[in-house]
Amino acid sequence: MIAFWPIAPLLLAALPQTLFAVQYAVRPFGAGQWWRDRVGRALFNKATALAIVLDLLTMHVFSAGWPQWSFAAPEGGFAIAETIGYWYVFAAVVYQYGALVRQRHEDREARQT
Incomplete structure (x- = not known):
């Protein structure tokens, strides 16, 4: 059994990280x-790599049997x-x-005025 609470923050981070990678890269999301900028490519690759790691961790935790919902305090x-x-x-x-969401929203509002 996998203890849930010690890795809960990583499991919770999987969705927003995946959404960031998708919204950063896909044109309809602004x-x-x-890809034309070295920093832009680096940010996309980092965001995608972290999203993959977090998504794989989430799939592993929930496919390896339901996690143990212990509140055991970390030791050491x-x-x-x-x-x-x-x-x-x-x-x-x-x-x-x-x-990212706030910046895209502000950019959209600025274009409309």
Whole structure:
């Protein structure tokens, strides 16, 4: 059984990271010509790679049998640092996706006025 709560932030980050990669790259969602810029290509590749890793982790967790819903506290300093790191990844992914959505919304409003 896989313990759910220690990896919960990574599982929660899978959806917004996948949505970011898709919305960043697909023209109907307001994507620019990201492939023409070195930083744009790097951001797309990083976003897609992280989305794949998080999506595969999510599929693995739920295909390996239902996770154990334990609230066991992490043991040791490394486990605590790992948990904090996972929550930081989650927060950064959600912030990144929110920033993209807000920027696209503001750009759309600016074009309409």
